[in-house]
Amino acid sequence: MGWAVLPLHYIKPGGQCSCGDPHDGTGPTKLAANSVGKHPFQQLVPHGVHDATVDTARITEWFTSVPQANIGIATGAASGIDVLDVDPRNGGDDTLAVLEQTRGKLPETAIALTGGGGFHYLFRHDGSRLRSPGRGIDVKSSGGYIVVEPSTHVSGGTYAWEGSADPTDGQMIADAPTWLRAPAVAVVTGAHISGAGHLDAQRIADLRAALEHLAADEYQTWISVGQALHSTEAPEAFEIWDTWSRGAPNYDGSTSAKWRTFRANGPLHVESIFVWARDAGWTGETARVAVPASNVIPFVAPPAQHPLDDATPSHLLRLPGVLGTVVDLYNRTAPKPQPQFAVQAALALGSVVLGRRWKTTRDNWSAMYFVNVAKSAAGKEHPRTVIESILEAAQLSHLIGGSGYTSTGAVFSALYHQPSHIAIIDELGDLLGNAQAQGNFHKRESVTELVKCWGLLNGSLRPQAYSTMSMKPSQRSEAMRRVIHRPSLCMLGMTTPKTFYQSLTEQSIEGGFLNRLLIVESSIGRQMSRDADPLEVPDSIIEWCQAVRDGTQGNLTGLDIAPDQVPTPRIVDFDAAAVAALKEYERECMASMDALEAEGLSELEGRSREKAMRTALIIAVSDSVTVPRVRKEHADWAISYVRHYTRQTIEAVRKHMHGSQFAQWRAAVLEVVRRGGMRGLTERELAKNCRTYAGLEPRVRKAVTDSLRAENLLDWVNLGKGASGRGKERTAWLATREDEDAA
Secondary structure (H helix, E strand, O other): OOOOEEEEOOEOOOOOEOOOOOOOOOOOOOOOHHHOOOOEOOOOOOOHHHHOEOOHHHHHHHHHHOOOOEEEEEOEOOOOEEEEEEOHHHOHHHHHHHHHHHHOOOOOOOEEEOOOOOEEEEEEOOOOOEOOOOOOEEEEOOOOEEEEOOOEOOOOOEOEEOHHHOHHHOOOOEOOOHHHEOOOOOOOOEOOEOOOOOOOHHHHHHHHHHHOOOOOOOHHHHHHHHHHHHOOOOOOHHHHHHHHHOOOOOOOOOHHHHHOOOOOOOOOOOHHHHHHHHHOOOOOOOOOOOEEHHHOOOOOOOOOOOOOOOOOOHHHHOOOOHHHHHHHHHHHHOOOOOHHHHHHHHHHHHHHHOOOOEEEOOOOOOOOEEEEEOOOOOOOOHHHHHHHHHHHHOOOHHHEOOOOOOOHHHHHHHHHHOOEEEEEEOOHHHHHHHHHOOOOHHHHHHHHHHHHHHHOOOOEEOOOOOOOOOOOHHHHHHHHHOOEEOOEEEEEEEEOHHHHHHOOOHHHHHOOOHHHEEEEEOOOOOOOOOOOOOOOOOHHHHHHHHHHOOOOOOOOOOOOOOOOOOOOOEEEEEOHHHHHHHHHHHHHHHHHHHHHHHHOOHHHHOOHHHHHHHHHHHHHHHHOOOOOEEOHHHHHHHHHHHHHHHHHHHHHHHHHOOOOHHHHHHHHHHHHHHHOHHHOEOHHHHHHHOHHHHOOOHHHHHHHHHHHHHOOOEEEEEOOOOOOOOOOOOEEEEEOOOOOOOO
């Protein structure tokens, strides 16, 4: 079935839970009565549902060691299913009966009978959020799990699939009805961002044009295209695949059945289709698609401003293994919740703890540069608190570095005294801004040194050469010997959007610093503080940190190897599927760089694959410190994470970057189109009225207009035949709203 499984405690002959806890709220774990025989078997899955897996070898090992264990299935993205949990004891069956009378019957789908007399209705997880429709009905999705056949219940009953709706006997999993869905979240889409639940008309046209160059009668190509389209989670995706499939001489109508076997968050992405098409000779040319005038709200006056919705996929807010526990700790203890920053903090912790001690067979080390972007008073400060508290609790405070660097010498000195450390910088935007300022040579050189350090993890860092004429022989000899082998500098920077984006120029991209950053911008604004849990670091996190550093208990835990000594790291291998996924992602990144070339943004994708490989190393060791291996699930998660936030960064840079020639082209085109008013400007009229546009190559023109369309600043609109109804239809560029920056 492809579902992620986990072992649960079981009911002993006397009716007690196998964990030994009384389940009355008074035991050491304070478990409640309703969790008897239903909570994760801690000795096998120390991180609960987050350890659920589809790995048959691991599942076999679990249930061989404890054959009586009840069986849990993780819900949500992990297994591709959401579950409606109906409890008749709390009136759930009555609630459902009323809802079906007033809102419509539930579709035919898989149904499980719970041991307590309830029902589990399974629906396909498509990334949207289901809501509890009333009393006695719960929804289980990402982060949850259900108990399944043949598990036993404390009441003496057993869990079983409903005979006529058994998924193991062919019953398909249906889509949830619309009345179960929470209100949809708006999604920003653009020229280089896939639908995330939506494909606009231009994107559909691009896909159809690309697919004309691919052969649907080749089975592997057919499957791969289907999986890539499925990744968009868009309602139009299946029709695109089926229509393309019908062109094959061996089409047999099996597309619908095969589509249902594709899982959410699968291995391929829709961008892969464009890579394959270009390899097959597609030039990227597509007819521009006009939208109906009725679909467009013309620009008249600046509207009220609203923050962008944060369309972060739910699976990117979780981490496997012990670092998932760090995410939970952050979220419980944050006075101002920032779920995305919780993941960044956990990855940064893993980055520094693995520093100089672990690498992959492909020479990927763990040091990374993370940046959290949010408004002031939004909750950017908690990552420092969590990371430093954990390192101090694990007796690894020597890994805590300073709060910034003033010069090249400062970077070298910090690493010489702490060859592996994390620098947590409160206002990274100021550092970048000062580095760009005229005359601030030392700040600029410190950024250059950080760029160098990012790429020297498998090499050696030496100080800049200075005159030694005035030095004593002993001083000269000491200076010559100063070297740092395998330097590991992890950085976590915090900044506000205004400070960060005002510091960006074309030089900051071309200089190579920006593409080494993993930037997460939160749309959660300023927040009032809440009463959060006290920050008490669990033993499991402390023990993991100490095990990763290869230290022993006591004051010498994890002490660093001297800078002039070459460390001997533990080596982590990739499985074949992970290698293939990373190779495919490399091809995708190269295609994206080609597409971004005209905008001067291609370098933003230049380090994406390396960032994904370093991230995969971190989460592989998080998952298992004893026998770590980068498996495909680790590679897929890392690729999804880097891809999502790289695209977010590209869109933000497009909108905010100052001093860019591309930005000047955008501004010129937008100003002329706005002057065209409600009548708009045809392609010919725009070239005639805008010298800038007339002087651009066709591919650059497309990049400029695609960029403006992505931000809903203009659109290509079918305005019809006018009031008389005679003549040709007029299709033109029309400004759709005010640019918030200009406003």
